[in-house]
Amino acid sequence: MQILLQLIASGISVGMIYGVIAFGYQLTFATSKTLNFGQGEALTLGALVGLTTINFLIGQAIATPWAYLLMLPIVLAFGLLQGAVVELLGVRQAIKTNSEAGWIMATIALGIIFRNLAENIWGRDALRFPSPLPEQALSFGGIRIQPMEIAIVVGALLLMLLVELFNRKSIYGKAVVATANDRDAAGLMGINTRIVITFSYALSSMSAAFAGVLVAPITLTGATMGAVLGLKAFAVAIIGGLSSGAGVVVGGLILGIAETLTGYYIESGYKDVPGLVLLLLVLSLKPSGLFGKPTIKKV
Amino acid sequence: MMLRTTLITLAASTALVSAAYAADPIKVGLSGPYTGGSSSMGVSMRDGVKLAVDEINKAGGVMGRPIQLIERDDEAKNELGVQIAQELINKEQVVATLGFINTGVGQAAQRFYQEAEIPVLNNVATGSVLTKQFSGGTFKNNYVFRNAANDGIQSAMIAEEAVKKQGFKKPAILNDATNYGMLGRSDLKAALEKLGVTAVAEEKFNIGDTDMTSQVLKAKEAGADVILTYAIGPELAQIANSMAKLGWKVPMIGSWTLSMASFIDTSGANGDGAMMPQTFIEVPSTPKRKAFIEAYHKAYGGDRMPSPVSAAQGYDSAYLLKAAIEQAKSTDGPKIREALENLNTKVEGLITVYDHPFTATDHEAVSNNIPVFGLVKGGRVVPAHPEDLAGDKALRMKPKA
Secondary structure, three states, rough: OOOHHHHHHHHHHHHHHHHHHHHHHHHHHHHHHOOOOOOOHHHHHHHHHHHHHHHHHHOOOOOOHHHHHHHHHHHHHHHHHHHHHHHHHHHHHHHHHOOOOOHHHHHHHHHHHHHHHHHHHHHOOHHHHHHOOOOOOOHHHHHEOOOHHHHHHHHHHHHHHHHHHHHHHOHOOOOOHHHHHHHHHHOOOOOOOHHHHHHHHHHHHHHHHHHHHHHHHEEEEOOOEEEEEEEEEEEHHHOOOOHHHHHHHHHHHHHHHHHHHHHHHHHHHHOOOHHHHHHHHHHHHOOOOOOOOOOOOOO | OHHHHHHHHHHHHHHHHHHHHHHOOEEEEEOOOOOOOOOHHHHHHHHHHHHHHHHHHHHHOEOOOOOEEEEEEEOOHHHHHHHHHHHHHHHOOEEEEEOOOHHHHHHHHHHHHHHOOEEEEEEOOOOOOOOHEEEOOOOOOOOEOOOOOOOHHHHHHHHHHHHHOOOOOOOEEEEEOHHHHHHHHHHHHHHHOOOOOOEEEEEOOOOOOOOOOHHHHHHHHHOOOOEEEEHHHHHHHHHHHHHHHOOOOOOHHHHHHHHOOHHHHHHHHHOOEEEEEEEEOOOOOOOHHHHHHHHHHHHHHOOOOHHHHHHHHHHHHHHHHHHHHHOOOOOHHHHHHHHHHOOOOOEEEOOOOOOOOOOOOOOOOOOOOEEEEEEEEOEEEEOOOOOOOOOOHHHHOOOOO
């Protein structure tokens, strides 16, 4: 039993990371029915910008936990900016011309460019990210959890909650929701849907950048760190449903826990299999995702 | 006036050209990953080779000609290694190539050297297959040499240390899912079997995996008393960190990659005590080693080499090649190969004194008595059993065939 709980605890923290990245996919899909396939690179850039910032702050004799907190707004702002750039360069034109695949190519290409940029600026080595919390694990009745793993879960939930609150309560957020519900109608009501879409891309990259600095202290930072995470989060977004914020959280947890359980109870070589099987099952049985609303495509 | 200047210039440039011709450099290829996950090994290897070549050139070069290194970054990618091999052979027309950190890159690139009859000195890659790829069978001559401890030697040493010397009976094997890790695992299993021990758990993981909880937990629940590893730095650090997280501490003994800076730095205190076979440890146990360590830090700064083994083996490989070219009195590939297979001069290297290191059938300069165990302690690799390097044992030589 203790082993099972230990595995679930580790699965939850990995799953929450998947969840935050997938949340970013869901944000842009809601407003524009497009995705940023460079989401993994947005995570990489966020983590690397965070690394440079936190190292600079630590160099100014600021204690690591404070440096980490001070770094967060800079990384979030960078994420917003980076997402807006992706939308302006890669997606806007495709939406304007109603291109079915243009945005796919464009966001993948931008992702590659961002990765090369990161390789040139930060090199190709994996770098150590200073941990803001003690690395000594805490024991809860024999289940051992690193403080940073708890911070990942809390931080991820907090970010998603804040974005959801913003969308539901503020006037700008309502514009986002309106655009998500019906872009044409929102446009007729005087909402500048173009800016709303740009903004959703900015928010999307912001969540990825945030996921980057959350996961960095328990792993290593480097130009390729986002590739696998971005791909897994994509599976999570499909499992959970691209139209549901809560769905991606649950999807992330399912995938994270499935991975650690398979690694232990079946074989570590098959760790990635159940997630992919689940992906195929969801695609064939409920294509809109476990929590997604079925979409009807009008022809 | 005009004509005279032109004539003088012409004469001068002719003189220059012929002078340059007399000291036409000998081109030697250098292929390794200088960026990416294996870069600490690649960069140290390159720096070691460069240090040796600088010394050789300052002392008058080889047959009066300077050595010119053609450095290429293969990024640990097989396909890039192939492109570089073709470029070095056809465009640069190198007389030999030093390098290869990654077994996969070596395997993919070596065939071009074999076909072109240009010798390759593997100075870091450890896959047992590398020197056997073109030996025997339909191949008349093998152009692939190595001065590194191959995985057969290392896995036997690891099993011996864990089972015989330290008395562990229930080892768990943790390896990555690359060629390196999988081949290493089968070598380790074979070595354990010889000692009558079977692993209680065999777990693998992918490059870039961030969570090793399930693998480490499985080894723990299987009652493992020691963890044997075949993987590279970042993932090895994740193992050490996951063990610490689970509050479980058993010794880690593994292949030489446990000496990688990325393992030592990322695992911090959790990695202390990890043991691995080393052909070279950064301690001045002989005057030559002392001089090398000082020269290295003078040239490249710092007080710790990113990968001392790679630097020392790189350094030695350049001197082996120099000796072979001088003996062959030619830069012709087949003649250099013949000279390497029957080196009459003793080459005083860092990891050993090479006395007839190769024969026509044996292309491994490092024998199983040369490496010793290193131990991670306070961010550095130190000798695990200091008596191994004490007195006249400091210099270990390959037994005569």
